[in-house]
Amino acid sequence: MHGILEKTILEPFDRLAQQIAQVVPVLVTVFFILLVGAALAYLVRRLTHGALVLLKFDRLVAGTGLSGAIERTALFRSPSEFGARVAQGTVWVFIILFALSAAGTQVTDALVARFVNYIPDFVTAVLVLLLGSAVSQFLSRSALLAAVNAQWAEARFIAGSVRVLLMSLTVVVALEQLRIGRTALLVSFAILFAGIVIAGAIAFGLGGRDLARDWLDSRIKARPPAEKDPLQHL
Amino acid sequence: MTLLREDLRSRLDEMEEVDIVAGIPSFNNARTIAHVVRAVAGGLAKYFPDRKSVIVNSDGGSTDGTHEAVMGADIDHDSLLLVSHRVPTIQKITTPYHGIPGKGSAFRTIFAVTERLNAKACVVVDSDLRSITPHWVELLAAPVLDRGFDYIAPFYLRHKYDGTITNSIIYPMTRTLFGRRIRQPIGGDFGLSGKVASRFLTKDVWETDVARYGIDIWMTLTAMAEGFRVGQSYLGAKLHDAKDPGADLTAMFRQVVSSLFGLMETYEGVWQKVESSEHVPMFGLPFDVGLEPIPVDVERMKRAYQQGLRDLDGIYRSFLSPSTIEGLVGAALETGDGFRVPDALWVRLVYEFAAAYHGKQLDRDHLLQSLIPLYLGRTGSFVLDVREADAVMVEEKIEVLAREFEAQKPYLLECWDVASKRR
Numbered sequence: 025m026h027g028i029l030e031k032t033i034l035e036p037f038d039r040l041a042q043q044i045a046q047v048v049p050v051l052v053t054v055f056f057i058l059l060v061g062a063a064l065a066y067l068v069r070r071l072t073h074g075a076l077v078l079l080k081f082d083r084l085v086a087g088t089g090l091s092g093a094i095e096r097t098a099l100f101r102s103p104s105e106f107g108a109r110v111a112q113g114t115v116w117v118f119i120i121l122f123a124l125s126a127a128g129t130q131v132t133d134a135l136v137a138r139f140v141n142y143i144p145d146f147v148t149a150v151l152v153l154l155l156g157s158a159v160s161q162f163l164s165r166s167a168l169l170a171a172v173n174a175q176w177a178e179a180r181f182i183a184g185s186v187r188v189l190l191m192s193l194t195v196v197v198a199l200e201q202l203r204i205g206r207t208a209l210l211v212s213f214a215i216l217f218a219g220i221v222i223a224g225a226i227a228f229g230l231g232g233r234d235l236a237r238d239w240l241d242s243r244i245k246a247r248p249p250a251e252k253d254p255l256q257h258l
Numbered sequence: 259m260t261l262l263r264e265d266l267r268s269r270l271d272e273m274e275e276v277d278i279v280a281g282i283p284s285f286n287n288a289r290t291i292a293h294v295v296r297a298v299a300g301g302l303a304k305y306f307p308d309r310k311s312v313i314v315n316s317d318g319g320s321t322d323g324t325h326e327a328v329m330g331a332d333i334d335h336d337s338l339l340l341v342s343h344r345v346p347t348i349q350k351i352t353t354p355y356h357g358i359p360g361k362g363s364a365f366r367t368i369f370a371v372t373e374r375l376n377a378k379a380c381v382v383v384d385s386d387l388r389s390i391t392p393h394w395v396e397l398l399a400a401p402v403l404d405r406g407f408d409y410i411a412p413f414y415l416r417h418k419y420d421g422t423i424t425n426s427i428i429y430p431m432t433r434t435l436f437g438r439r440i441r442q443p444i445g446g447d448f449g450l451s452g453k454v455a456s457r458f459l460t461k462d463v464w465e466t467d468v469a470r471y472g473i474d475i476w477m478t479l480t481a482m483a484e485g486f487r488v489g490q491s492y493l494g495a496k497l498h499d500a501k502d503p504g505a506d507l508t509a510m511f512r513q514v515v516s517s518l519f520g521l522m523e524t525y526e527g528v529w530q531k532v533e534s535s536e537h538v539p540m541f542g543l544p545f546d547v548g549l550e551p552i553p554v555d556v557e558r559m560k561r562a563y564q565q566g567l568r569d570l571d572g573i574y575r576s577f578l579s580p581s582t583i584e585g586l587v588g589a590a591l592e593t594g595d596g597f598r599v600p601d602a603l604w605v606r607l608v609y610e611f612a613a614a615y616h617g618k619q620l621d622r623d624h625l626l627q628s629l630i631p632l633y634l635g636r637t638g639s640f641v642l643d644v645r646e647a648d649a650v651m652v653e654e655k656i657e658v659l660a661r662e663f664e665a666q667k668p669y670l671l672e673c674w675d676v677a678s679k680r681r
Contacts, residue, residue, distance in 0.1 A: 083680060086576070086619065162621065165573070169627040172569050173508050175562055179569045 054123045061119030065112045073108035081107060090157060149198040156194025160187045192216070261370045266353050270374045273349065277309035278302060278399055279377040281368030283361050284385035285318035288327045291385045295331035298383060299348050301395025309403070314371050315352040315385075316364035324385075328352045360470030365477075369455040379403050380455050383447040389497035390447075397491035397542045398449030408486035410449035411440045411478055413540065414496040417549040418644050418652040422637045423514060425656050427608060428475060430663040431518060434670075435529035436482040438538050439660075440490055444474035444514060447493065454486055471510050472517030479518070483525040492542030495549060511633065512626045519615040519626075522674075530671060535664060559638030560597055564590050566631020573628050577614040582606050586632065589639070599632075599639040601662040607632060608663075609670040617677030 076082075085091050085103045100106040121139060124132040168183035176182065196213045200206055228236055262270070280298045284291055295313060302311040315328045328350060351371070357363035365382060372380040379402040381395055401407040424444055432443045458477065463469075468476045481488055522529065567574070567590050574583055585603040592598060611629050615622055644652045 080680075083619075165621075165624055168569060169573075169624055170508075172566055173562075173627060173630050175558070175565060177565075179565070 053126050057123045065115040068115045069108045069112035072111040076104035076107045149201040152198045160190035276312050276375045277378050278311040279372040279380045280313045281382040282315045282385050283364030286320045286322045287385040288323040292327045292331040297390045301392035305396035313350045316355045316367040325352050358469045362469035362473035372455040377452045381449050386498050389495050402451050407489045408451040408454045409481035409488045411490045412445035412447045413490045413492045417552050419552045430660040433535045434663040437532040437535045443478040467513040467516050471513040475517045479521045483528045489539040492544045495547040556638045559634040562631045563635025577619040599636040601659050604636050605662045605666045613673035613677040617680045
């Protein structure tokens, strides 16, 4: 009777107790990591925000387009706050990885390993996006100013096109770096780009036949002297 | 001194010292430079027969025979009525300059020659002048040699539609900033002492816009800011050869205005203390001359202004005050001959641009380019304003504008202060 009781009731309890004894410290550790991590992430956010304000980060990025993009999201009050939240988020990612690693199971270990291997690509993609955004903003503004000063009616369209093209290229490069839909993306981009070129050529050829002829004439035949600005500005 | 080529240095060493260096910067000016060289040589021979002089042509790599034109230009002694017993031989040097292509780099070489030869005076004149006479040399050099002046700016009679950057920005700003009323701060032809030429050479600006069109404004402001004795000489009319086709408005405007705004930072401590302006001594006898009429297309300027306000709205709103934008938009709504950009609005606008440049609120090149449509609008407004006016009335209008710049200087100081804190 004692043997049966031991086998049917006490042993499972014993096993359960042993398993709980194994899991509880892990859970406590994970909970502790998350708790400390939360405090650390909050601290990092506050410190980063202070540092960015001190470095006048809002003013530094004012002309890059990041500022406008952040404002449009209506989620952050300023680029400094955005930067602080990014820092906080990054700390959280590492804390979660640390916590998962502390769990020490096969699944979590594999997940952590995959994520860690992915980090360089992710960082590169983010940098590509940031750089691409800044470059496209600068170049589109350069195009806008040049077109306005040349008094081209479609100045804004030209600037917008420059921006869309450069940002498209940037996104494709970033996604390529992240190994997301590589082939589909490249094919889509090639089709889109070729489509734009063909559409532009057809539109120019059909819609502006005279303009196209004049332009070609001016390229082939000797050009008349350009109209001079009669004013001596200096 | 690596600025001057080995062969040139040897030649200068042979010459030892001279009293006057007459510099002529050039780039493909074969058509006009011989006339300029003859006028300068004639002026040196006629007005400074006892002084040792040299003519230096600092060339930017001309391929049209400019060099040959300079060397082949002879003084016509008879036509100049030279009565001196001893007509001096004036040496001519033609040398390529080093550095980034531009008028400023050419001047730098001329100043280096001036310093090397320990010259007392240096006269620089444009190589595309059609109206230069030998008398110009006297008017630019004599105040330096005989009266102890360090810097002589030109004073020309110009058509009322001519020199619009000068009239609407450069003259009123230099006067407001440094308290000296030099009417043509960027005239192009100057007389300066050897001391000033040497001082200019010590400055670390020769890789900037100063090396290009910015040189004139830079020299004038530097001379004023550093307390040199400045004056101006009446030269009559200034007639050019056809304008350099490469010299487009955007580049000229950007280089000149960026030099002005840049110098505001360099001499911040000087101009902030200046509260009023005064006349500078004028040499030469003013006389009336006939001026070539200039056709202007006001509608084109107005369209540029309206397009600027429409397409660059986002840029302007990032640094201009709401009241200024409101004023600009209000002006754009005016149709026909009623279109005006009022003086007070224009002054406030220029001051806000200067402060934005200082505060680096936008890429500086973009900032200056965004001012061009507004400048064209203001120019169109000025043309409409003075269409029926004679030269005296036009000058009065410019005087009123300059006074407005002076009256609003506290606003500039306020904007500047805010921009400094933002940096």
